[in-house]
Each structure stands twice: as C-alpha cells, then as structure tokens.
Amino acid sequence: MSSSSGPAAAAAVAAAAAEDSHRKKRRKIEADDAEETSRGRKTAGAGVGETTWRSLAQQRLYYTRLVEALSRSRRSSSASSAEAQDAASASASASASSPPSSGAGEVRGIADRVLATAAKGRSRWSRAILASRLRMSRLGKHHKKARAPTGRGRLKKKPPPQPALEGGARKRRLPAVERRVKVLGRLVPGCRGISMSSVLEETSDYIAALEMQVRAMTVLTQLLSGAQQQLPPTTTTTSGGQIGSGSGSGSG
Amino acid sequence: MSTRRASRSSQPSSVAGMSDEQISDLLSKLRQLIPQLRTNYTDKVSASKLLQETCNYIRSLHREVDDLSDQISQLLASTDRDSDQAAIIRSLLL
Numbered sequence: 137m138s139s140s141s142g143p144a145a146a147a148a149v150a151a152a153a154a155e156d157s158h159r160k161k162r163r164k165i166e167a168d169d170a171e172e173t174s175r176g177r178k179t180a181g182a183g184v185g186e187t188t189w190r191s192l193a194q195q196r197l198y199y200t201r202l203v204e205a206l207s208r209s210r211r212s213s214s215a216s217s218a219e220a221q222d223a224a225s226a227s228a229s230a231s232a233s234s235p236p237s238s239g240a241g242e243v244r245g246i247a248d249r250v251l252a253t254a255a256k257g258r259s260r261w262s263r264a265i266l267a268s269r270l271r272m273s274r275l276g277k278h279h280k281k282a283r284a285p286t287g288r289g290r291l292k293k294k295p296p297p298q299p300a301l302e303g304g305a306r307k308r309r310l311p312a313v314e315r316r317v318k319v320l321g322r323l324v325p326g327c328r329g330i331s332m333s334s335v336l337e338e339t340s341d342y343i344a345a346l347e348m349q350v351r352a353m354t355v356l357t358q359l360l361s362g363a364q365q366q367l368p369p370t371t372t373t374t375s376g377g378q379i380g381s382g383s384g385s386g387s388g
Numbered sequence: 389m390s391t392r393r394a395s396r397s398s399q400p401s402s403v404a405g406m407s408d409e410q411i412s413d414l415l416s417k418l419r420q421l422i423p424q425l426r427t428n429y430t431d432k433v434s435a436s437k438l439l440q441e442t443c444n445y446i447r448s449l450h451r452e453v454d455d456l457s458d459q460i461s462q463l464l465a466s467t468d469r470d471s472d473q474a475a476i477i478r479s480l481l482l
Contacts, residue, residue, distance in 0.1 A: 210464060239461035240454070247457060313411075316439035323446045336414040339442060343421045346449040353456040360463040
C-alpha cells in the first residue's frame with residue numbers, strides 16, 4: 137500500500153486518536169484496546185496490516201467508542217444550547233429543546249470518524265476520511281461539517297455501458313473493468329487516481345468496515361428505541377412537576 | 389511475465405500494470421464479500437458484473453448508514469425533552 141501521504145495522514149490519525157484518548161474516562165478500555173489491536177494484528181488477513189472487521193471484539197470496541205463520541209457531542213451541544221438559552225432568556229422564545237440542525241449528518245460524521253480511527257491509519261480510505269474532516273473543520277469551525285466526500289449524492293448516474301462504440305469519438309476504449317474500477321474508486325474515500333490493485337484492496341477493507349459499522353449502529357438503534365419504549369412517558373405540560381411519575385405505564 | 393492475450397473472456401489482459409492472476413485473485417477475494425454473489429459460487433461472474441455489484445453494494449451500505457444515523461439522531465433528540473430520560477439512556481449505553 138503506497139504511503140505517499142504517510143506522515144501527514146499519520147499525524148491526523150494520531151491527533152484524532154489523542155483527542156479520543158484524552159477524554160477516555162475508563163482506563164480499562166485502553167487496556168482492552170491494546171489487547172484488541174494486538175489480537176487484530178495477529179489474525180490479520182491476506183493484506184498487510186488489515187484490521188479484522190468481522191470480529192465481535194472489534195465491533196464492541198467500535199460500539200463503545202461510538203457511544204462515547206455521541207454522548208460527548210450531545211453534552212457539548214446541550215451545554216452550548218443551554219448557554220444560548222440563557223443569553224436569549226429575555227426574548228420570550230419558548231423553544232425548550234431545539235435539536236441540532238442536521239442531526240443525522242452529525243451522527244453520520246461521528247460514526248465515520250470513529251470508524252476511520254478504528255482503522256488506525258492502516259488503510260487509505262480511513263486516512264482520507266480523517267484528513268478531509270480536519271480540512272473541513274479548519275475551513276470553518278462553525279460551518280456545519282459537510283459529509284465526508286464519499287460521493288454518495290452525486291453518483292446517481294451510472295456510467296453508460298457503451299458496448300461497442302466504434303465511432304472515432306473515443307480514441308482509447310477503456311476496458312469495462314477499468315471503467316468500473318474507476319467508479320469504485322470514487323465511491324471509496326481517498327481512492328481516486330490510484331492503481332487498480334490498490335482500489336480493489338481498499339474496497340475489500342472498506343466493505344468489511346462498513347458492514348461492521350452497520351451492525352454496530354443497528355444495535356445502538358435497537359437499544360435506543362427499546363429504551364424509549366420502556367421508559368414511562370413524562371408529562372412535559374407540568375412545569376417542573378413530578379418527573380417519571382409512571383402514570384402512563386404500559387404504553388405500547 | 390507474458391500475459392495471455394488469447395483469452396478475451398472476462399478479464400482483459402490489456403489492463404495497465406497488472407497480471408491477470410493478480411486481478412482475478414483480488415476479484416475473487418472481492419466476490420466473497422458481496423453477499424449477492426457469494427451464494428451462487430458455481431456460476432462464473434464476469435469481472436465487470438462483479439465490480440458493478442460491488443459499487444451497488446457500497447452504495448446500499450452508505451444508504452443504510454445514512455438511515456441508521458437518521459434514526460439515531462431522532463432517537464437521541466427526542467429524549468432530550470427531559471434530562472431524566474437522557475440520564476437514564478446515558479447510563480444504559482455506558
């Protein structure tokens with residue numbers, strides 16, 4: 137795997153990882169993390185330094201980190217919104233809880249960042265995700281972080297098949313395989329304009345990582361929705377009244 | 389390293405800088421990852437189709453992650469009504 141942007145990308149990963157580790161409250165997680173990494177390296181697949189995305193341990197680790205990052209961002213956003221409320225207390229705006237704008241994009245960004253960090257800089261796509269986030273946060277701190285350039289929204293059109301374009305319009309007919317690999321390179325972050333073999337390698341790693349991300353986020357969604365259903369509904373009409381009175385029990 | 393130009397079945401040998409074997413190795417490895425193509429392993433899948441299915445699969449995974457992020461953000465936002473609920477959820481998660 138070419139490491140042309142090695143030092144800069146490694147610094148990005150180190151910065152992100154340092155930021156994560158500074159805010160860890162449980163040392164045990166760090167110890168577990170060291171174990172997982174060593175275990176991951178021992179059972180690495182065919183590629184050099186590939187992460188084992190399929191292991192349950194890796195998924196649990198990602199899940200924990202994701203939850204930490206989400207709760208951190210919620211705490212900071214609620215703190216900032218509380219400050220805003222205090223500042224705007226003069227105006228009679230009764231919007232108690234304003235959800236952060238584009239909350240889904242925020243969650244997606246956090247999930248991608250944690251996923252890229254979990255790769256520990258061993259794959260090109262993970263370095264590209266972290267680097268692009270650093271770039272965007274530098275451009276505008278208060279600007280909402282745009283999604284990592286995975287090209288999702290743009291790729292609605294498929295490249296036309298062009299089975300046998302014999303006209304003199306194209307001097308060089310790209311073989312179908314090369315064309316498709318180019319398209320693939322646009323889907324995987326940071327894989328434009330690299331060799332075919334690198335694209336295919338990155339793709340396998342990226343797909344495995346995405347699947348793990350989906351598994352972990354599904355678990356989180358189920359947990360959150362389950363917790364929502366089981367909690368007794370609190371009446372918000374009564375100001376500062378009994379909280380969690382349990383009057384509406386057994387709501388389906 | 390002489391590439392076989394006679395075979396024009398699915399892997400064109402005119403790809404720059406890679407041997408057929410290397411390509412087919414990576415492609416077969418990729419094929420194991422795509423759930424759709426994993427089952428009918430007896431049929432031969434052309435490289436072009438395999439790559440197309442890979443792109444579709446990645447796009448569908450992106451969509452799934454987007455949907456899940458949407459749900460998670462909604463669930464997290466809706467529990468902000470009350471600090472008690474949020475505290476309970478936080479204790480459940482961590």
